[in-house]
Amino acid sequence: MAESDVAKVIRLEHAILEKNAQFATWNRGYFRGRDIVAVNFLSSPGAGKTALLERLARDHATELRLAVIEADLATDRDAERIRAAGAPVIQVNTGAVCHLDAHMLGHALESLDPKTGSLLAIENVGNLVCPAMFDLGERARVVVFSVTEGEDKPIKYPHMFARADVVILNKMDLAPHVDFDEAAARGFLEKVAPRARILAASARTGMGVAELAAYLGSLREEPKRAS
Amino acid sequence: MAESDVAKVIRLEHAILEKNAQFATWNRGYFRGRDIVAVNFLSSPGAGKTALLERLARDHATELRLAVIEADLATDRDAERIRAAGAPVIQVNTGAVCHLDAHMLGHALESLDPKTGSLLAIENVGNLVCPAMFDLGERARVVVFSVTEGEDKPIKYPHMFARADVVILNKMDLAPHVDFDEAAARGFLEKVAPRARILAASARTGMGVAELAAYLGSLREEPKRAS
Numbered sequence: 001m002a003e004s005d006v007a008k009v010i011r012l013e014h015a016i017l018e019k020n021a022q023f024a025t026w027n028r029g030y031f032r033g034r035d036i037v038a039v040n041f042l043s044s045p046g047a048g049k050t051a052l053l054e055r056l057a058r059d060h061a062t063e064l065r066l067a068v069i070e071a072d073l074a075t076d077r078d079a080e081r082i083r084a085a086g087a088p089v090i091q092v093n094t095g096a097v098c099h100l101d102a103h104m105l106g107h108a109l110e111s112l113d114p115k116t117g118s119l120l121a122i123e124n125v126g127n128l129v130c131p132a133m134f135d136l137g138e139r140a141r142v143v144v145f146s147v148t149e150g151e152d153k154p155i156k157y158p159h160m161f162a163r164a165d166v167v168i169l170n171k172m173d174l175a176p177h178v179d180f181d182e183a184a185a186r187g188f189l190e191k192v193a194p195r196a197r198i199l200a201a202s203a204r205t206g207m208g209v210a211e212l213a214a215y216l217g218s219l220r221e222e223p224k225r226a227s
Numbered sequence: 228m229a230e231s232d233v234a235k236v237i238r239l240e241h242a243i244l245e246k247n248a249q250f251a252t253w254n255r256g257y258f259r260g261r262d263i264v265a266v267n268f269l270s271s272p273g274a275g276k277t278a279l280l281e282r283l284a285r286d287h288a289t290e291l292r293l294a295v296i297e298a299d300l301a302t303d304r305d306a307e308r309i310r311a312a313g314a315p316v317i318q319v320n321t322g323a324v325c326h327l328d329a330h331m332l333g334h335a336l337e338s339l340d341p342k343t344g345s346l347l348a349i350e351n352v353g354n355l356v357c358p359a360m361f362d363l364g365e366r367a368r369v370v371v372f373s374v375t376e377g378e379d380k381p382i383k384y385p386h387m388f389a390r391a392d393v394v395i396l397n398k399m400d401l402a403p404h405v406d407f408d409e410a411a412a413r414g415f416l417e418k419v420a421p422r423a424r425i426l427a428a429s430a431r432t433g434m435g436v437a438e439l440a441a442y443l444g445s446l447r448e449e450p451k452r453a454s
Binding site: 004008009012015016019044045047072073074075077096098124125127128129130133146149150151152153154156157158159160171173174177179 | 231232235236239242243246271272273274299300301302304325352354355356357360365373375376377379380382383384385386398400401404405
C-alpha cells in the first residue's frame with residue numbers, strides 16, 4: 001500500500017474509534033441509569049466463554065441478577081444455550097464484522113431491556129485481535145484463555161491480554177492431557193498483564209465458577225465513577 | 228455510525244481488497260516463476276497450526292521441499308520452533324494487524340528467498356474472521372479446527388470455512404476428553420464447506436500427518452493456471 005493509503009486507513013481507524021468512544025459513553029450512561037454492571041467477555045473461538053456463562057446462569061443467575069448479550073458472526077446457538085440455562089439473553093449477529101462495537105451494543109440493550117441492577121455479561125465475537133480495540137462502556141474485561149491453546153498466547157496477542165482485568169485459565173480439566181505448564185502461562189501473563197487477576201476454571205467440572213461469580217458480584221461494591 | 232460513514236468504510240474496504248488483489252497477483256507470478264506451491268494455513272489462536280507444521284518439517288521437509296512463513300502479531304516463537312524442526316522459515320510480525328496481507332507476504336518472500344520447487348506453507352495470524360478476506364496468491368487454503376473448540380465453529384465462522392480447500396479436524400487425541408461429536412462437526416462442514424476435503428489429525432500422535440503431506444505433495448501435480 002502506498003504511504004498515502006496507509007495514512008487514509010489510520011485516519012479512518014481513528015474516526016471509527018472516536019465514534020465508538022461516543023457510543024461507549026452513551027452505554028456507560030445507560031448502565032449508570034439502570035445501576036447495571038457490564039462485563040465484556042473475550043477470547044479465541046471455542047475457548048469456552050459460552051460454557052462458563054451457561055454455568056453462571058445455571059448456578060448463579062438469581063443471586064447475580066444475570067443478563068447476557070451474545071455476539072457471533074452468525075447463528076443464535078449461544079443465546080439458545082444461555083436461555084435454556086435460565087438467564088435473559090439476546091443474540092447479536094455481526095455478519096462479517098470481527099468484533100462487537102459500542103453502537104451495536106446500544107441497540108442490543110434497547111432490545112434486551114435488562115432489569116435495573118442486572119449484572120450484564122457481554123460475550124464478544126471469538127477473536128483475540130480486533131475486539132481488544134473497542135470499548136463497549138463495560139466496567140471490566142474478562143479474557144478467557146483455554147489451556148488447550150498453549151501457554152504463550154498472552155505474549156502472542158498482547159493487545160488483548162494487556163487490557164484484561166481478569167484472565168481465566170479455562171478448561172483446566174484438560175491440562176494434564178495437553179501437558180499445560182501453568183507456571184509458564186502465569187509468567188507470560190505477568191509480562192503483558194501484570195495487574196490482571198488470574199482464575200483457574202473449568203465449566204465441565206465447575207472449578208472456579210463460584211470464584212468468578214464472587215468476583216462479578218464484587219464489582220457492584222466498587223465505587224462508581226461518573227466518567 | 229451515520230450512513231455516510233458506513234459508505235466510507237465500505238469504499239475503503241473495497242480499495243484495500245483491490246490493492247491486496249494486485250499484490251496477490253504479483254505473488255502468483257512469483258510462485259509460478261519459482262515453481263512454488265503456496266498453501267495458506269488458517270485457524271483460531273492455538274488450534275495447532277504450528278504443531279502440525281513442526282511435524283511436517285520433522286518428518287517430511289526433504290520430500291516436500293518445505294519452506295515456511297510464520298505470521299504473528301508479536302514474537303518469533305513459531306519461527307524458532309519450525310527452524311528447530313528443520314525447515315527454512317521466516318517470521319513476519321503484523322503488529323496490531325489481524326491478518327497477513329498479500330503485500331506483507333511479498334516482502335517476506337524476498338527475505339525468505341525460497342528455493343525453486345518449494346512447497347511454501349504460510350501460517351496466518353490466529354483468527355477465524357479477518358484473514359478469510361485476504362487472498363495471498365496461494366494455491367490452496369487449509370483451515371485447522373481443533374476438536375476442543377466445539378463442533379459448531381464452521382457455522383459460526385462461515386466466511387472462513389466456506390473458502391477452505393481442506394479442513395483439518397485437529398487434536399483428535401483430545402476428542403474423547405471433550406466428548407467431540409465428529410458426525411455433528413462433519414454435518415456442519417457439509418453445510419458451509421461442501422467441497423472441502425476433511426482430514427482428522429493430531430500433531431501429538433502423528434495421526435493424519437502423512438495424509439496431509441501426501442495432499443500437499445499432490446498439489447504439484449495439479450494443472451497450473453496462468454491466472
